[in-house]
Amino acid sequence: PVEQTLATIKPDALEGHRDEIMEEIKGAGFVISQIKETCLDREMAEEFYKEHKGKPFFEQLVDYMCQGPSLMMILSKENAVNEWRALMGPTDPEVAQSTAPGSLRSKFAKSILQNGLHGASNEEHAVEKIKFVFGDIDLERVDVID
Ligand code: CMP
Numbered sequence: 001p002v003e004q005t006l007a008t009i010k011p012d013a014l015e016g017h018r019d020e021i022m023e024e025i026k027g028a029g030f031v032i033s034q035i036k037e038t039c040l041d042r043e044m045a046e047e048f049y050k051e052h053k054g055k056p057f058f059e060q061l062v063d064y065m066c067q068g069p070s071l072m073m074i075l076s077k078e079n080a081v082n083e084w085r086a087l088m089g090p091t092d093p094e095v096a097q098s099t100a101p102g103s104l105r106s107k108f109a110k111s112i113l114q115n116g117l118h119g120a121s122n123e124e125h126a127v128e129k130i131k132f133v134f135g136d137i138d139l140e141r142v143d144v145i146d
Pocket of ligand 1: 052057061091112113114115117118119
């Protein structure tokens with residue numbers, strides 16, 4: 001069955017590598033069902049990453065996400081949550097380079113913090129983050145955006 005996930009191109013990667021990343025997403029067979037370029041404010045970034053509240057890197061993560069516009073997307077594909085995580089590669093670019101060469105983070109992440117891309121970690125988070133970013137949209141309706 002077709003699944004949906006929330007994918008984010010973070011500010012530095014959007015500024016530096018937007019076109020290459022979009023090509024890779026389409027080339028990997030994802031359908032972009034919704035897309036929104038938005039500058040998160042601190043409150044939104046804190047809510048978006050609430051699972052990480054209290055971690056030592058949380059404030060830096062919020063700073064990073066607020067440094068410019070991010071691109072938020074709903075990606076649709078069979079097994080989209082895991083497929084998107086696989087295309088991104090591991091959180092840490094050093095690990096990505098050694099274990100997932102060719103992954104987006106192996107190419108575009110600058111550090112474990114400034115790692116360029118985000119994806120929901122499971123289906124439940126995907127639904128929650130999609131609602132947070134796009135509001136109460138009908139997830140059964142899959143639009144195709146070129
Ligand atoms: P993301 O997949 O968006 O989920 C949480 C983010 O926190 C992660 O990508 C990184 O940007 C950041 N992050 C995770 N672990 C660390 C860490 N150990 N040090 C700094 N930043 C981290």
